[in-house]
Amino acid sequence: MGKPEIVQPVPPATADKTALVRQLSAVLPPGSLLHQTEDLKPYECDGLTAYRTVPMAVALPEDEAQVQAVMRICHAARVPVVARGAGTGLSGGAMPNAQGVTLGLSKMKRILEIDPLARIARVQPGVRNLAISDAAAAYGLYYAPDPSSQIACSIGGNVAENSGGVHCLKYGLTVHNILNLRVVTVEGDALEIGGDGLDAPGYDLQALLIGSEGLLGVVTEITVKLLPKPVTAQVVLAAFDSVFKAGDAVANVIAAGIVPAGLEMMDQLATKAVEQFVHAGYPLEAQAILLCESDGTEEEVAAEIDRISRVMRDSGATEIRLSRDEAERLKFWSGRKAAFPAVGRILPDYFCMDGTIPRKRLGEVLEGIARLSKEFNLACPNVFHAGDGNLHPLIMFDANDDDQLQRAIRFGSRILNLCIEVGGTITGEHGVGVEKINEMCVQFRPAELAAFRAVKAAFDPHGLLNPGKAVPTLHRCAEFGLMHVQRGQEKFPDLPRF
């Protein structure tokens, strides 16, 4: 037994488009195969609009059998397949392949079953995240992971990206809230990964598939866990005159044995940007604000809010406000939720970075970002899922000015490097996609990347599923000129230098 062969990042284009269109049309309902340029245009990018490619065709299957048929045809013809949910992803995971088929799952949007006693929902991949909670609300249940884009993003996309949300410190990421997946392999076989129980025997293929960015299979059905809706929730808004004090307050909340339902931080640039846009009433003189939410029964929330307020006061908060009712709680959150669009109103373009760091390094990382902001002469407000250590610096620039664009790209790369240096990661929740493929070479060493590629080859020997995303080749890492240097002794022993 030797090592698995290395997968080529983009397979050679051998498919004859006319023949492929004919074959795919035969297995899909009328109007479910798009192949004219004007029809393909809307699919040229996802939420990361800086990267665009028009696919060869877009297939829009209505059920699992049609997904299988498309996969079989593409597999036989060695045509790449890029699965796509709602197209809201932020790392270009659903950016098409010019020689490939984009497999849009938006027509598979039925909620198949809600079992209130067992607290599960069985849904198709195109169902919107929020639609699950809406449907479960009648039973006093909800689906916990709540990415900011939950109005629009699909559960299939959430599975592909292992999406989080503002409540994931307490309630977990997508991977913690899935019971069963139906998956179609690159060869077109349908498999069940999981079950109606809480686990399945053998290797945990489900953990591997969740967050695999469409590189290992296509998810056609998802069984999610539903939780009882908390009786009530309340938010503490605390203002600080330094980001360090705000960072200490976060640590002190955790040290007090509290796991808040949500714990978010915004720096002054972010609160100022937001305030012009939504008027959330944030204290603008503060260097940083924290929003800390408690949920549960009336008794539990009252007791916890009291403890949180005490910790904030002891940590040097200059001002503390408690949401007095549901309307005010939503108002406090409205500013945080509007942070990205608010920044977008000030300057036409921004890059949203997604590094995760150990919480205790927050102060120095924010200082580092402020230094880089001066160096590149670009503004960079920060919003921070403080409970999880997931930092979203928003690099503001004008893409019409090429110099600004180039500076923004370099600035972003330096921030990700900084996150790795302090022991963090290049992506907490948005995925690698095409956006961070080069930084993968910094975070991982050749032997680790080789393991990822071996896993990819085990599921997809011809490299047809979402090629060129998420896992870089060593060749690409060498071209990019980056390598993981740890203890100053790592090399690319098996690679020619150029």
Place this chain on the structure above:
Amino acid sequence: MNDIVSELAERVRGAAAQGKTLRLRGSGSKDFHGYALEGEPLDVGAYAGVVSYEPTELVITARAGTPLAQIEQTLAGGNQMLAFEPPHFGPAATLGGCMAAGFSGPRRAAAGSLRDFVLGAKVLNGEGEVLNFGGQVMKNVAGFDLSRVMAGSFGTLGLILEVSLKVLPRPEQELSLRFDMDEASAIEAVNRWAGQPLPISATCFADGALTLRLSGSALGLAAARKKLGGSPIEDAASFWESVREQRHAAFAGGVLWRLSIHPTTPPLNLPGRQVIEWNGALRWLATDAPAETLFAAARKAGGHATRFRGGAPHTPMMQLEPGVLALQRKLEAALDPQGIFGPHRLHAEF
């Protein structure tokens, strides 16, 4: 400690060169589970110690040989815990063995499983290279999630050197309540309660009685008790330990099977003694019924049966769909291409 890693790497490379296989071992507390114990034993126990633990980060990182009891004691010092409440199955159980087995205890249905709390792992591959997957942070979606895949792999995909786990604060208070109830009513009740905002952290039905554990603030527990009824039990800690460690009498007799199924499945009515945990989603059966009976019952209930303890060595341990088995085999071949680690421990076929 680097010397120990070098030694382990040397042993792995040596085995690879000579075409031998290795049986990775912590304290041997989970040797009862799985098919065969093949290969030269390679003891990982010496690679021990907590690497880092900071309560405010909610993360502990420790070497594989660290005794599980030491991990739990360290966390207790920070008023924290492993929320998946792992069974030890032996006084010297190690963190590496705990990770390799992937077992979770009574709190699992409320808090999550071992794999849910895995943040990162350092692994030695078949070429003696040290690989790092995941990290020490709460959220990390860079690369395939191979650290979670190591959980429950029984040392067949690589040698687990170090593990980083998310930890949680210990509950302020706990209270356990007992209800005399028949099996069908207990299954219905635990599912109904799980759909309400109640601080239930464990459920166990055995011998005609349902026991619930509540965890939370004093106020929360008082309110829940008023709503639920039941009578408090004495010595709750040792009761839950007897369930976790399978020392409770209902686990004894015959082969112990584990059925992970749809939680509302009505009573299975299979021969033998039974313990029901995880709001009905986990049913332990100590029985002499044939394997096929258990597999069929679990399949019908939307889940899987696993032979957990006892039985003839070649009795099937689990039943996987052919497509799923094929993928598992390919995954093993991808991460352990020379087939060095624990052949036939987890799968009879490879």
